[in-house]
Amino acid sequence: MISVLGTGVAGLCAATALTERGLPVEVIAPEDAPAPASLLAGGMLAPFCEGESAPAVVVSKGQAALGWWAARMPGVVRRGTLVVAPPRDAAELDRFARATQGHRAVSPADLEPELAGRFARGLHFPEEAHMDPRAALAHLRERLVAQGVAFREGGPRGGIVDCRGLAAASHLPDLRAVRGEMLELCAPDVQLTRPVRLLHPRFPCYVVPRGGGRYMIGATMVESARPGPVTARAVMELLSAAYTLHPGFAEAEVIATGAGLRPAFPDNIPALRHAPDRTHLNGLYRHGFLMAPVLAEELAEALPSPSSKDLTHAH
Structure with a gap:
């Protein structure tokens, strides 16, 4: 056993x-x-x-997870990841492109029409899910x-x-805690079909569609073992980033918040x-x-x- x-x-x-x-x-x-x-x-x-x-081993070995989950989980959505940055942070997009592989340059509106007029450039990682x-x-x-x-x-x-x-x-004994915080929003006026990462030099975030107008907004990474609920600062930063991505999030309902401690070596x-x-x-x-x-x-x-x-x- x-x-x-x-x-x-x-x-x-x-x-x-x-x-x-x-x-x-x-x-x-x-x-x-x-x-x-x-x-x-x-x-x-x-x-x-x-x-x-992340280290190269996470990139190389992590690719096997795509097929593993798809073979066992009916809800895997394979539409890739879209990465964007506001015009003032265009250098962040160039940096991200240099640091990663498996992407192609796109016009964000071609993949997500509701982003038209907000982001001129983006990176699409088509193999992600x-x-x-x-x-x-x-x-x-x-x-x-x-x-x-x-x-x-x-x-x-x-x-x-x-x-x-x-x-x-x-x-x-060398295991440490890394605090992460997230929000879940109900935003029926927002129509995104794949995860979108918004690059920002201070508080980057990602938005993941959950279906039914729900979106997960995450996540902060804080070197802290402090338990407890989401902080006001995290809520403000995540909501600000979500609004930067799509103004429709201003009318969203906050239906859940969460904070957890991730284990890390x-x-x-x-x-x-x-x-x-x-x-x-x-x-x-x-x-x-x-x-x-x-x-x-x-x-x-x-x-x-x-x-x-x-x-x-x-x-």
């Missing part, structure tokens, strides 16, 4: 990859565990855009339950795959780490939905056989 600790994107991806190889799996999370930070994610599968600041992270996690859980995987409280009964994020900090690269009593899948930083499937598959491939009962032999 393999006991997967955690029900966020890391835990559910790990349980899925292991179960698909015929391994006996259970998922453990106490009732009083905090909600997974991945529930607040943008749900963007954007490996090429992440190349602006997006999905609703809450729906994705719910769907993975339903698949696992249908395959006979038990979700329960209590202690582990077999080899441990620890996917608890910051709750595993006592085992991972010093190099910001998600990783598998092996200890004598467990294997950690952690440090997902801002790359949870992009890198969790990749690491889950690497973990499953490292196991010697479906009959293995001891993860410590999979090093």
